[in-house]
Amino acid sequence: MRVTAKTDYAVRAMAELAAADGAPLTAEEISARQGIPMRFLFSILRELRTTHLVRSVRGPEGGYLLARPAGDISLAAAVRAVDGPLANVRDMRLSGLEYPGAAAVLPDVWRAVRTSLRQVLETTTFADLAGGTLPDVVRERAHEYLADTRNYDLHPPS
Numbered sequence: 422m423r424v425t426a427k428t429d430y431a432v433r434a435m436a437e438l439a440a441a442d443g444a445p446l447t448a449e450e451i452s453a454r455q456g457i458p459m460r461f462l463f464s465i466l467r468e469l470r471t472t473h474l475v476r477s478v479r480g481p482e483g484g485y486l487l488a489r490p491a492g493d494i495s496l497a498a499a500v501r502a503v504d505g506p507l508a509n510v511r512d513m514r515l516s517g518l519e520y521p522g523a524a525a526v527l528p529d530v531w532r533a534v535r536t537s538l539r540q541v542l543e544t545t546t547f548a549d550l551a552g553g554t555l556p557d558v559v560r561e562r563a564h565e566y567l568a569d570t571r572n573y574d575l576h577p578p579s
Contacts, residue, residue, distance in 0.1 A: 430457045431465045431503045432496055432550075438475065439491035439547035445484030465503060472502040492548035500542060507538045537562075 433455045438446060448466060452459050466485055469475035476488045487494060500507060518528040544556045555563075 425504055427461070427465060428500050428504045430455070430461060431469060431499050433457065434462060434465060435469065435474065435487065435494070435499050435547050436550040438485060438487045439551035441486075442551075443486065445478045445482065445486050447484040451485070468503050469499070472498075474498060474502055487547065490548070491551055492546050494547050495543045496545045496547070496550075497539065497542035507535060507542060
């Protein structure tokens with residue numbers, strides 16, 4: 422999975438809203454805190470509003486808020502809102518995907534990739550981000566990554 426700038430910005434914007442603990446933030450505040458270009462941010466906030474993850478409040482004390490409690494919104498919901506399904510193979514459903522010959526088991530690899538992404542993104546909420554804590558599965562996978570990276574740095578492939 423490639424995390425697009427749009428997805429990265431959407432998750433970061435929602436993390437700021439979660440950390441605001443119910444106080445509305447203006448797009449300008451979110452942009453300044455996260456370094457997100459304003460034009461891009463407005464487009465993202467519009468999509469997040471359309472998918473009912475964010476709501477806007479008008480007036481001098483207005484801005485943007487999460488539409489539900491931060492603990493009820495997973496990162497997966499934000500990713501899907503701005504970029505669609507978590508892991509796609511040529512826009513095909515993975516359940517019925519079949520390949521012939523030597524690639525016959527490849528659909529199981531794609532299914533495992535989607536499952537791994539879901540385990541991480543659906544168990545992590547914006548309350549987790551705002552609170553600086555992560556679910557065990559996420560911490561374990563991050564630790565595995567760091568261990569693999571250190572090993573790769575010490576012994577790069579020939």
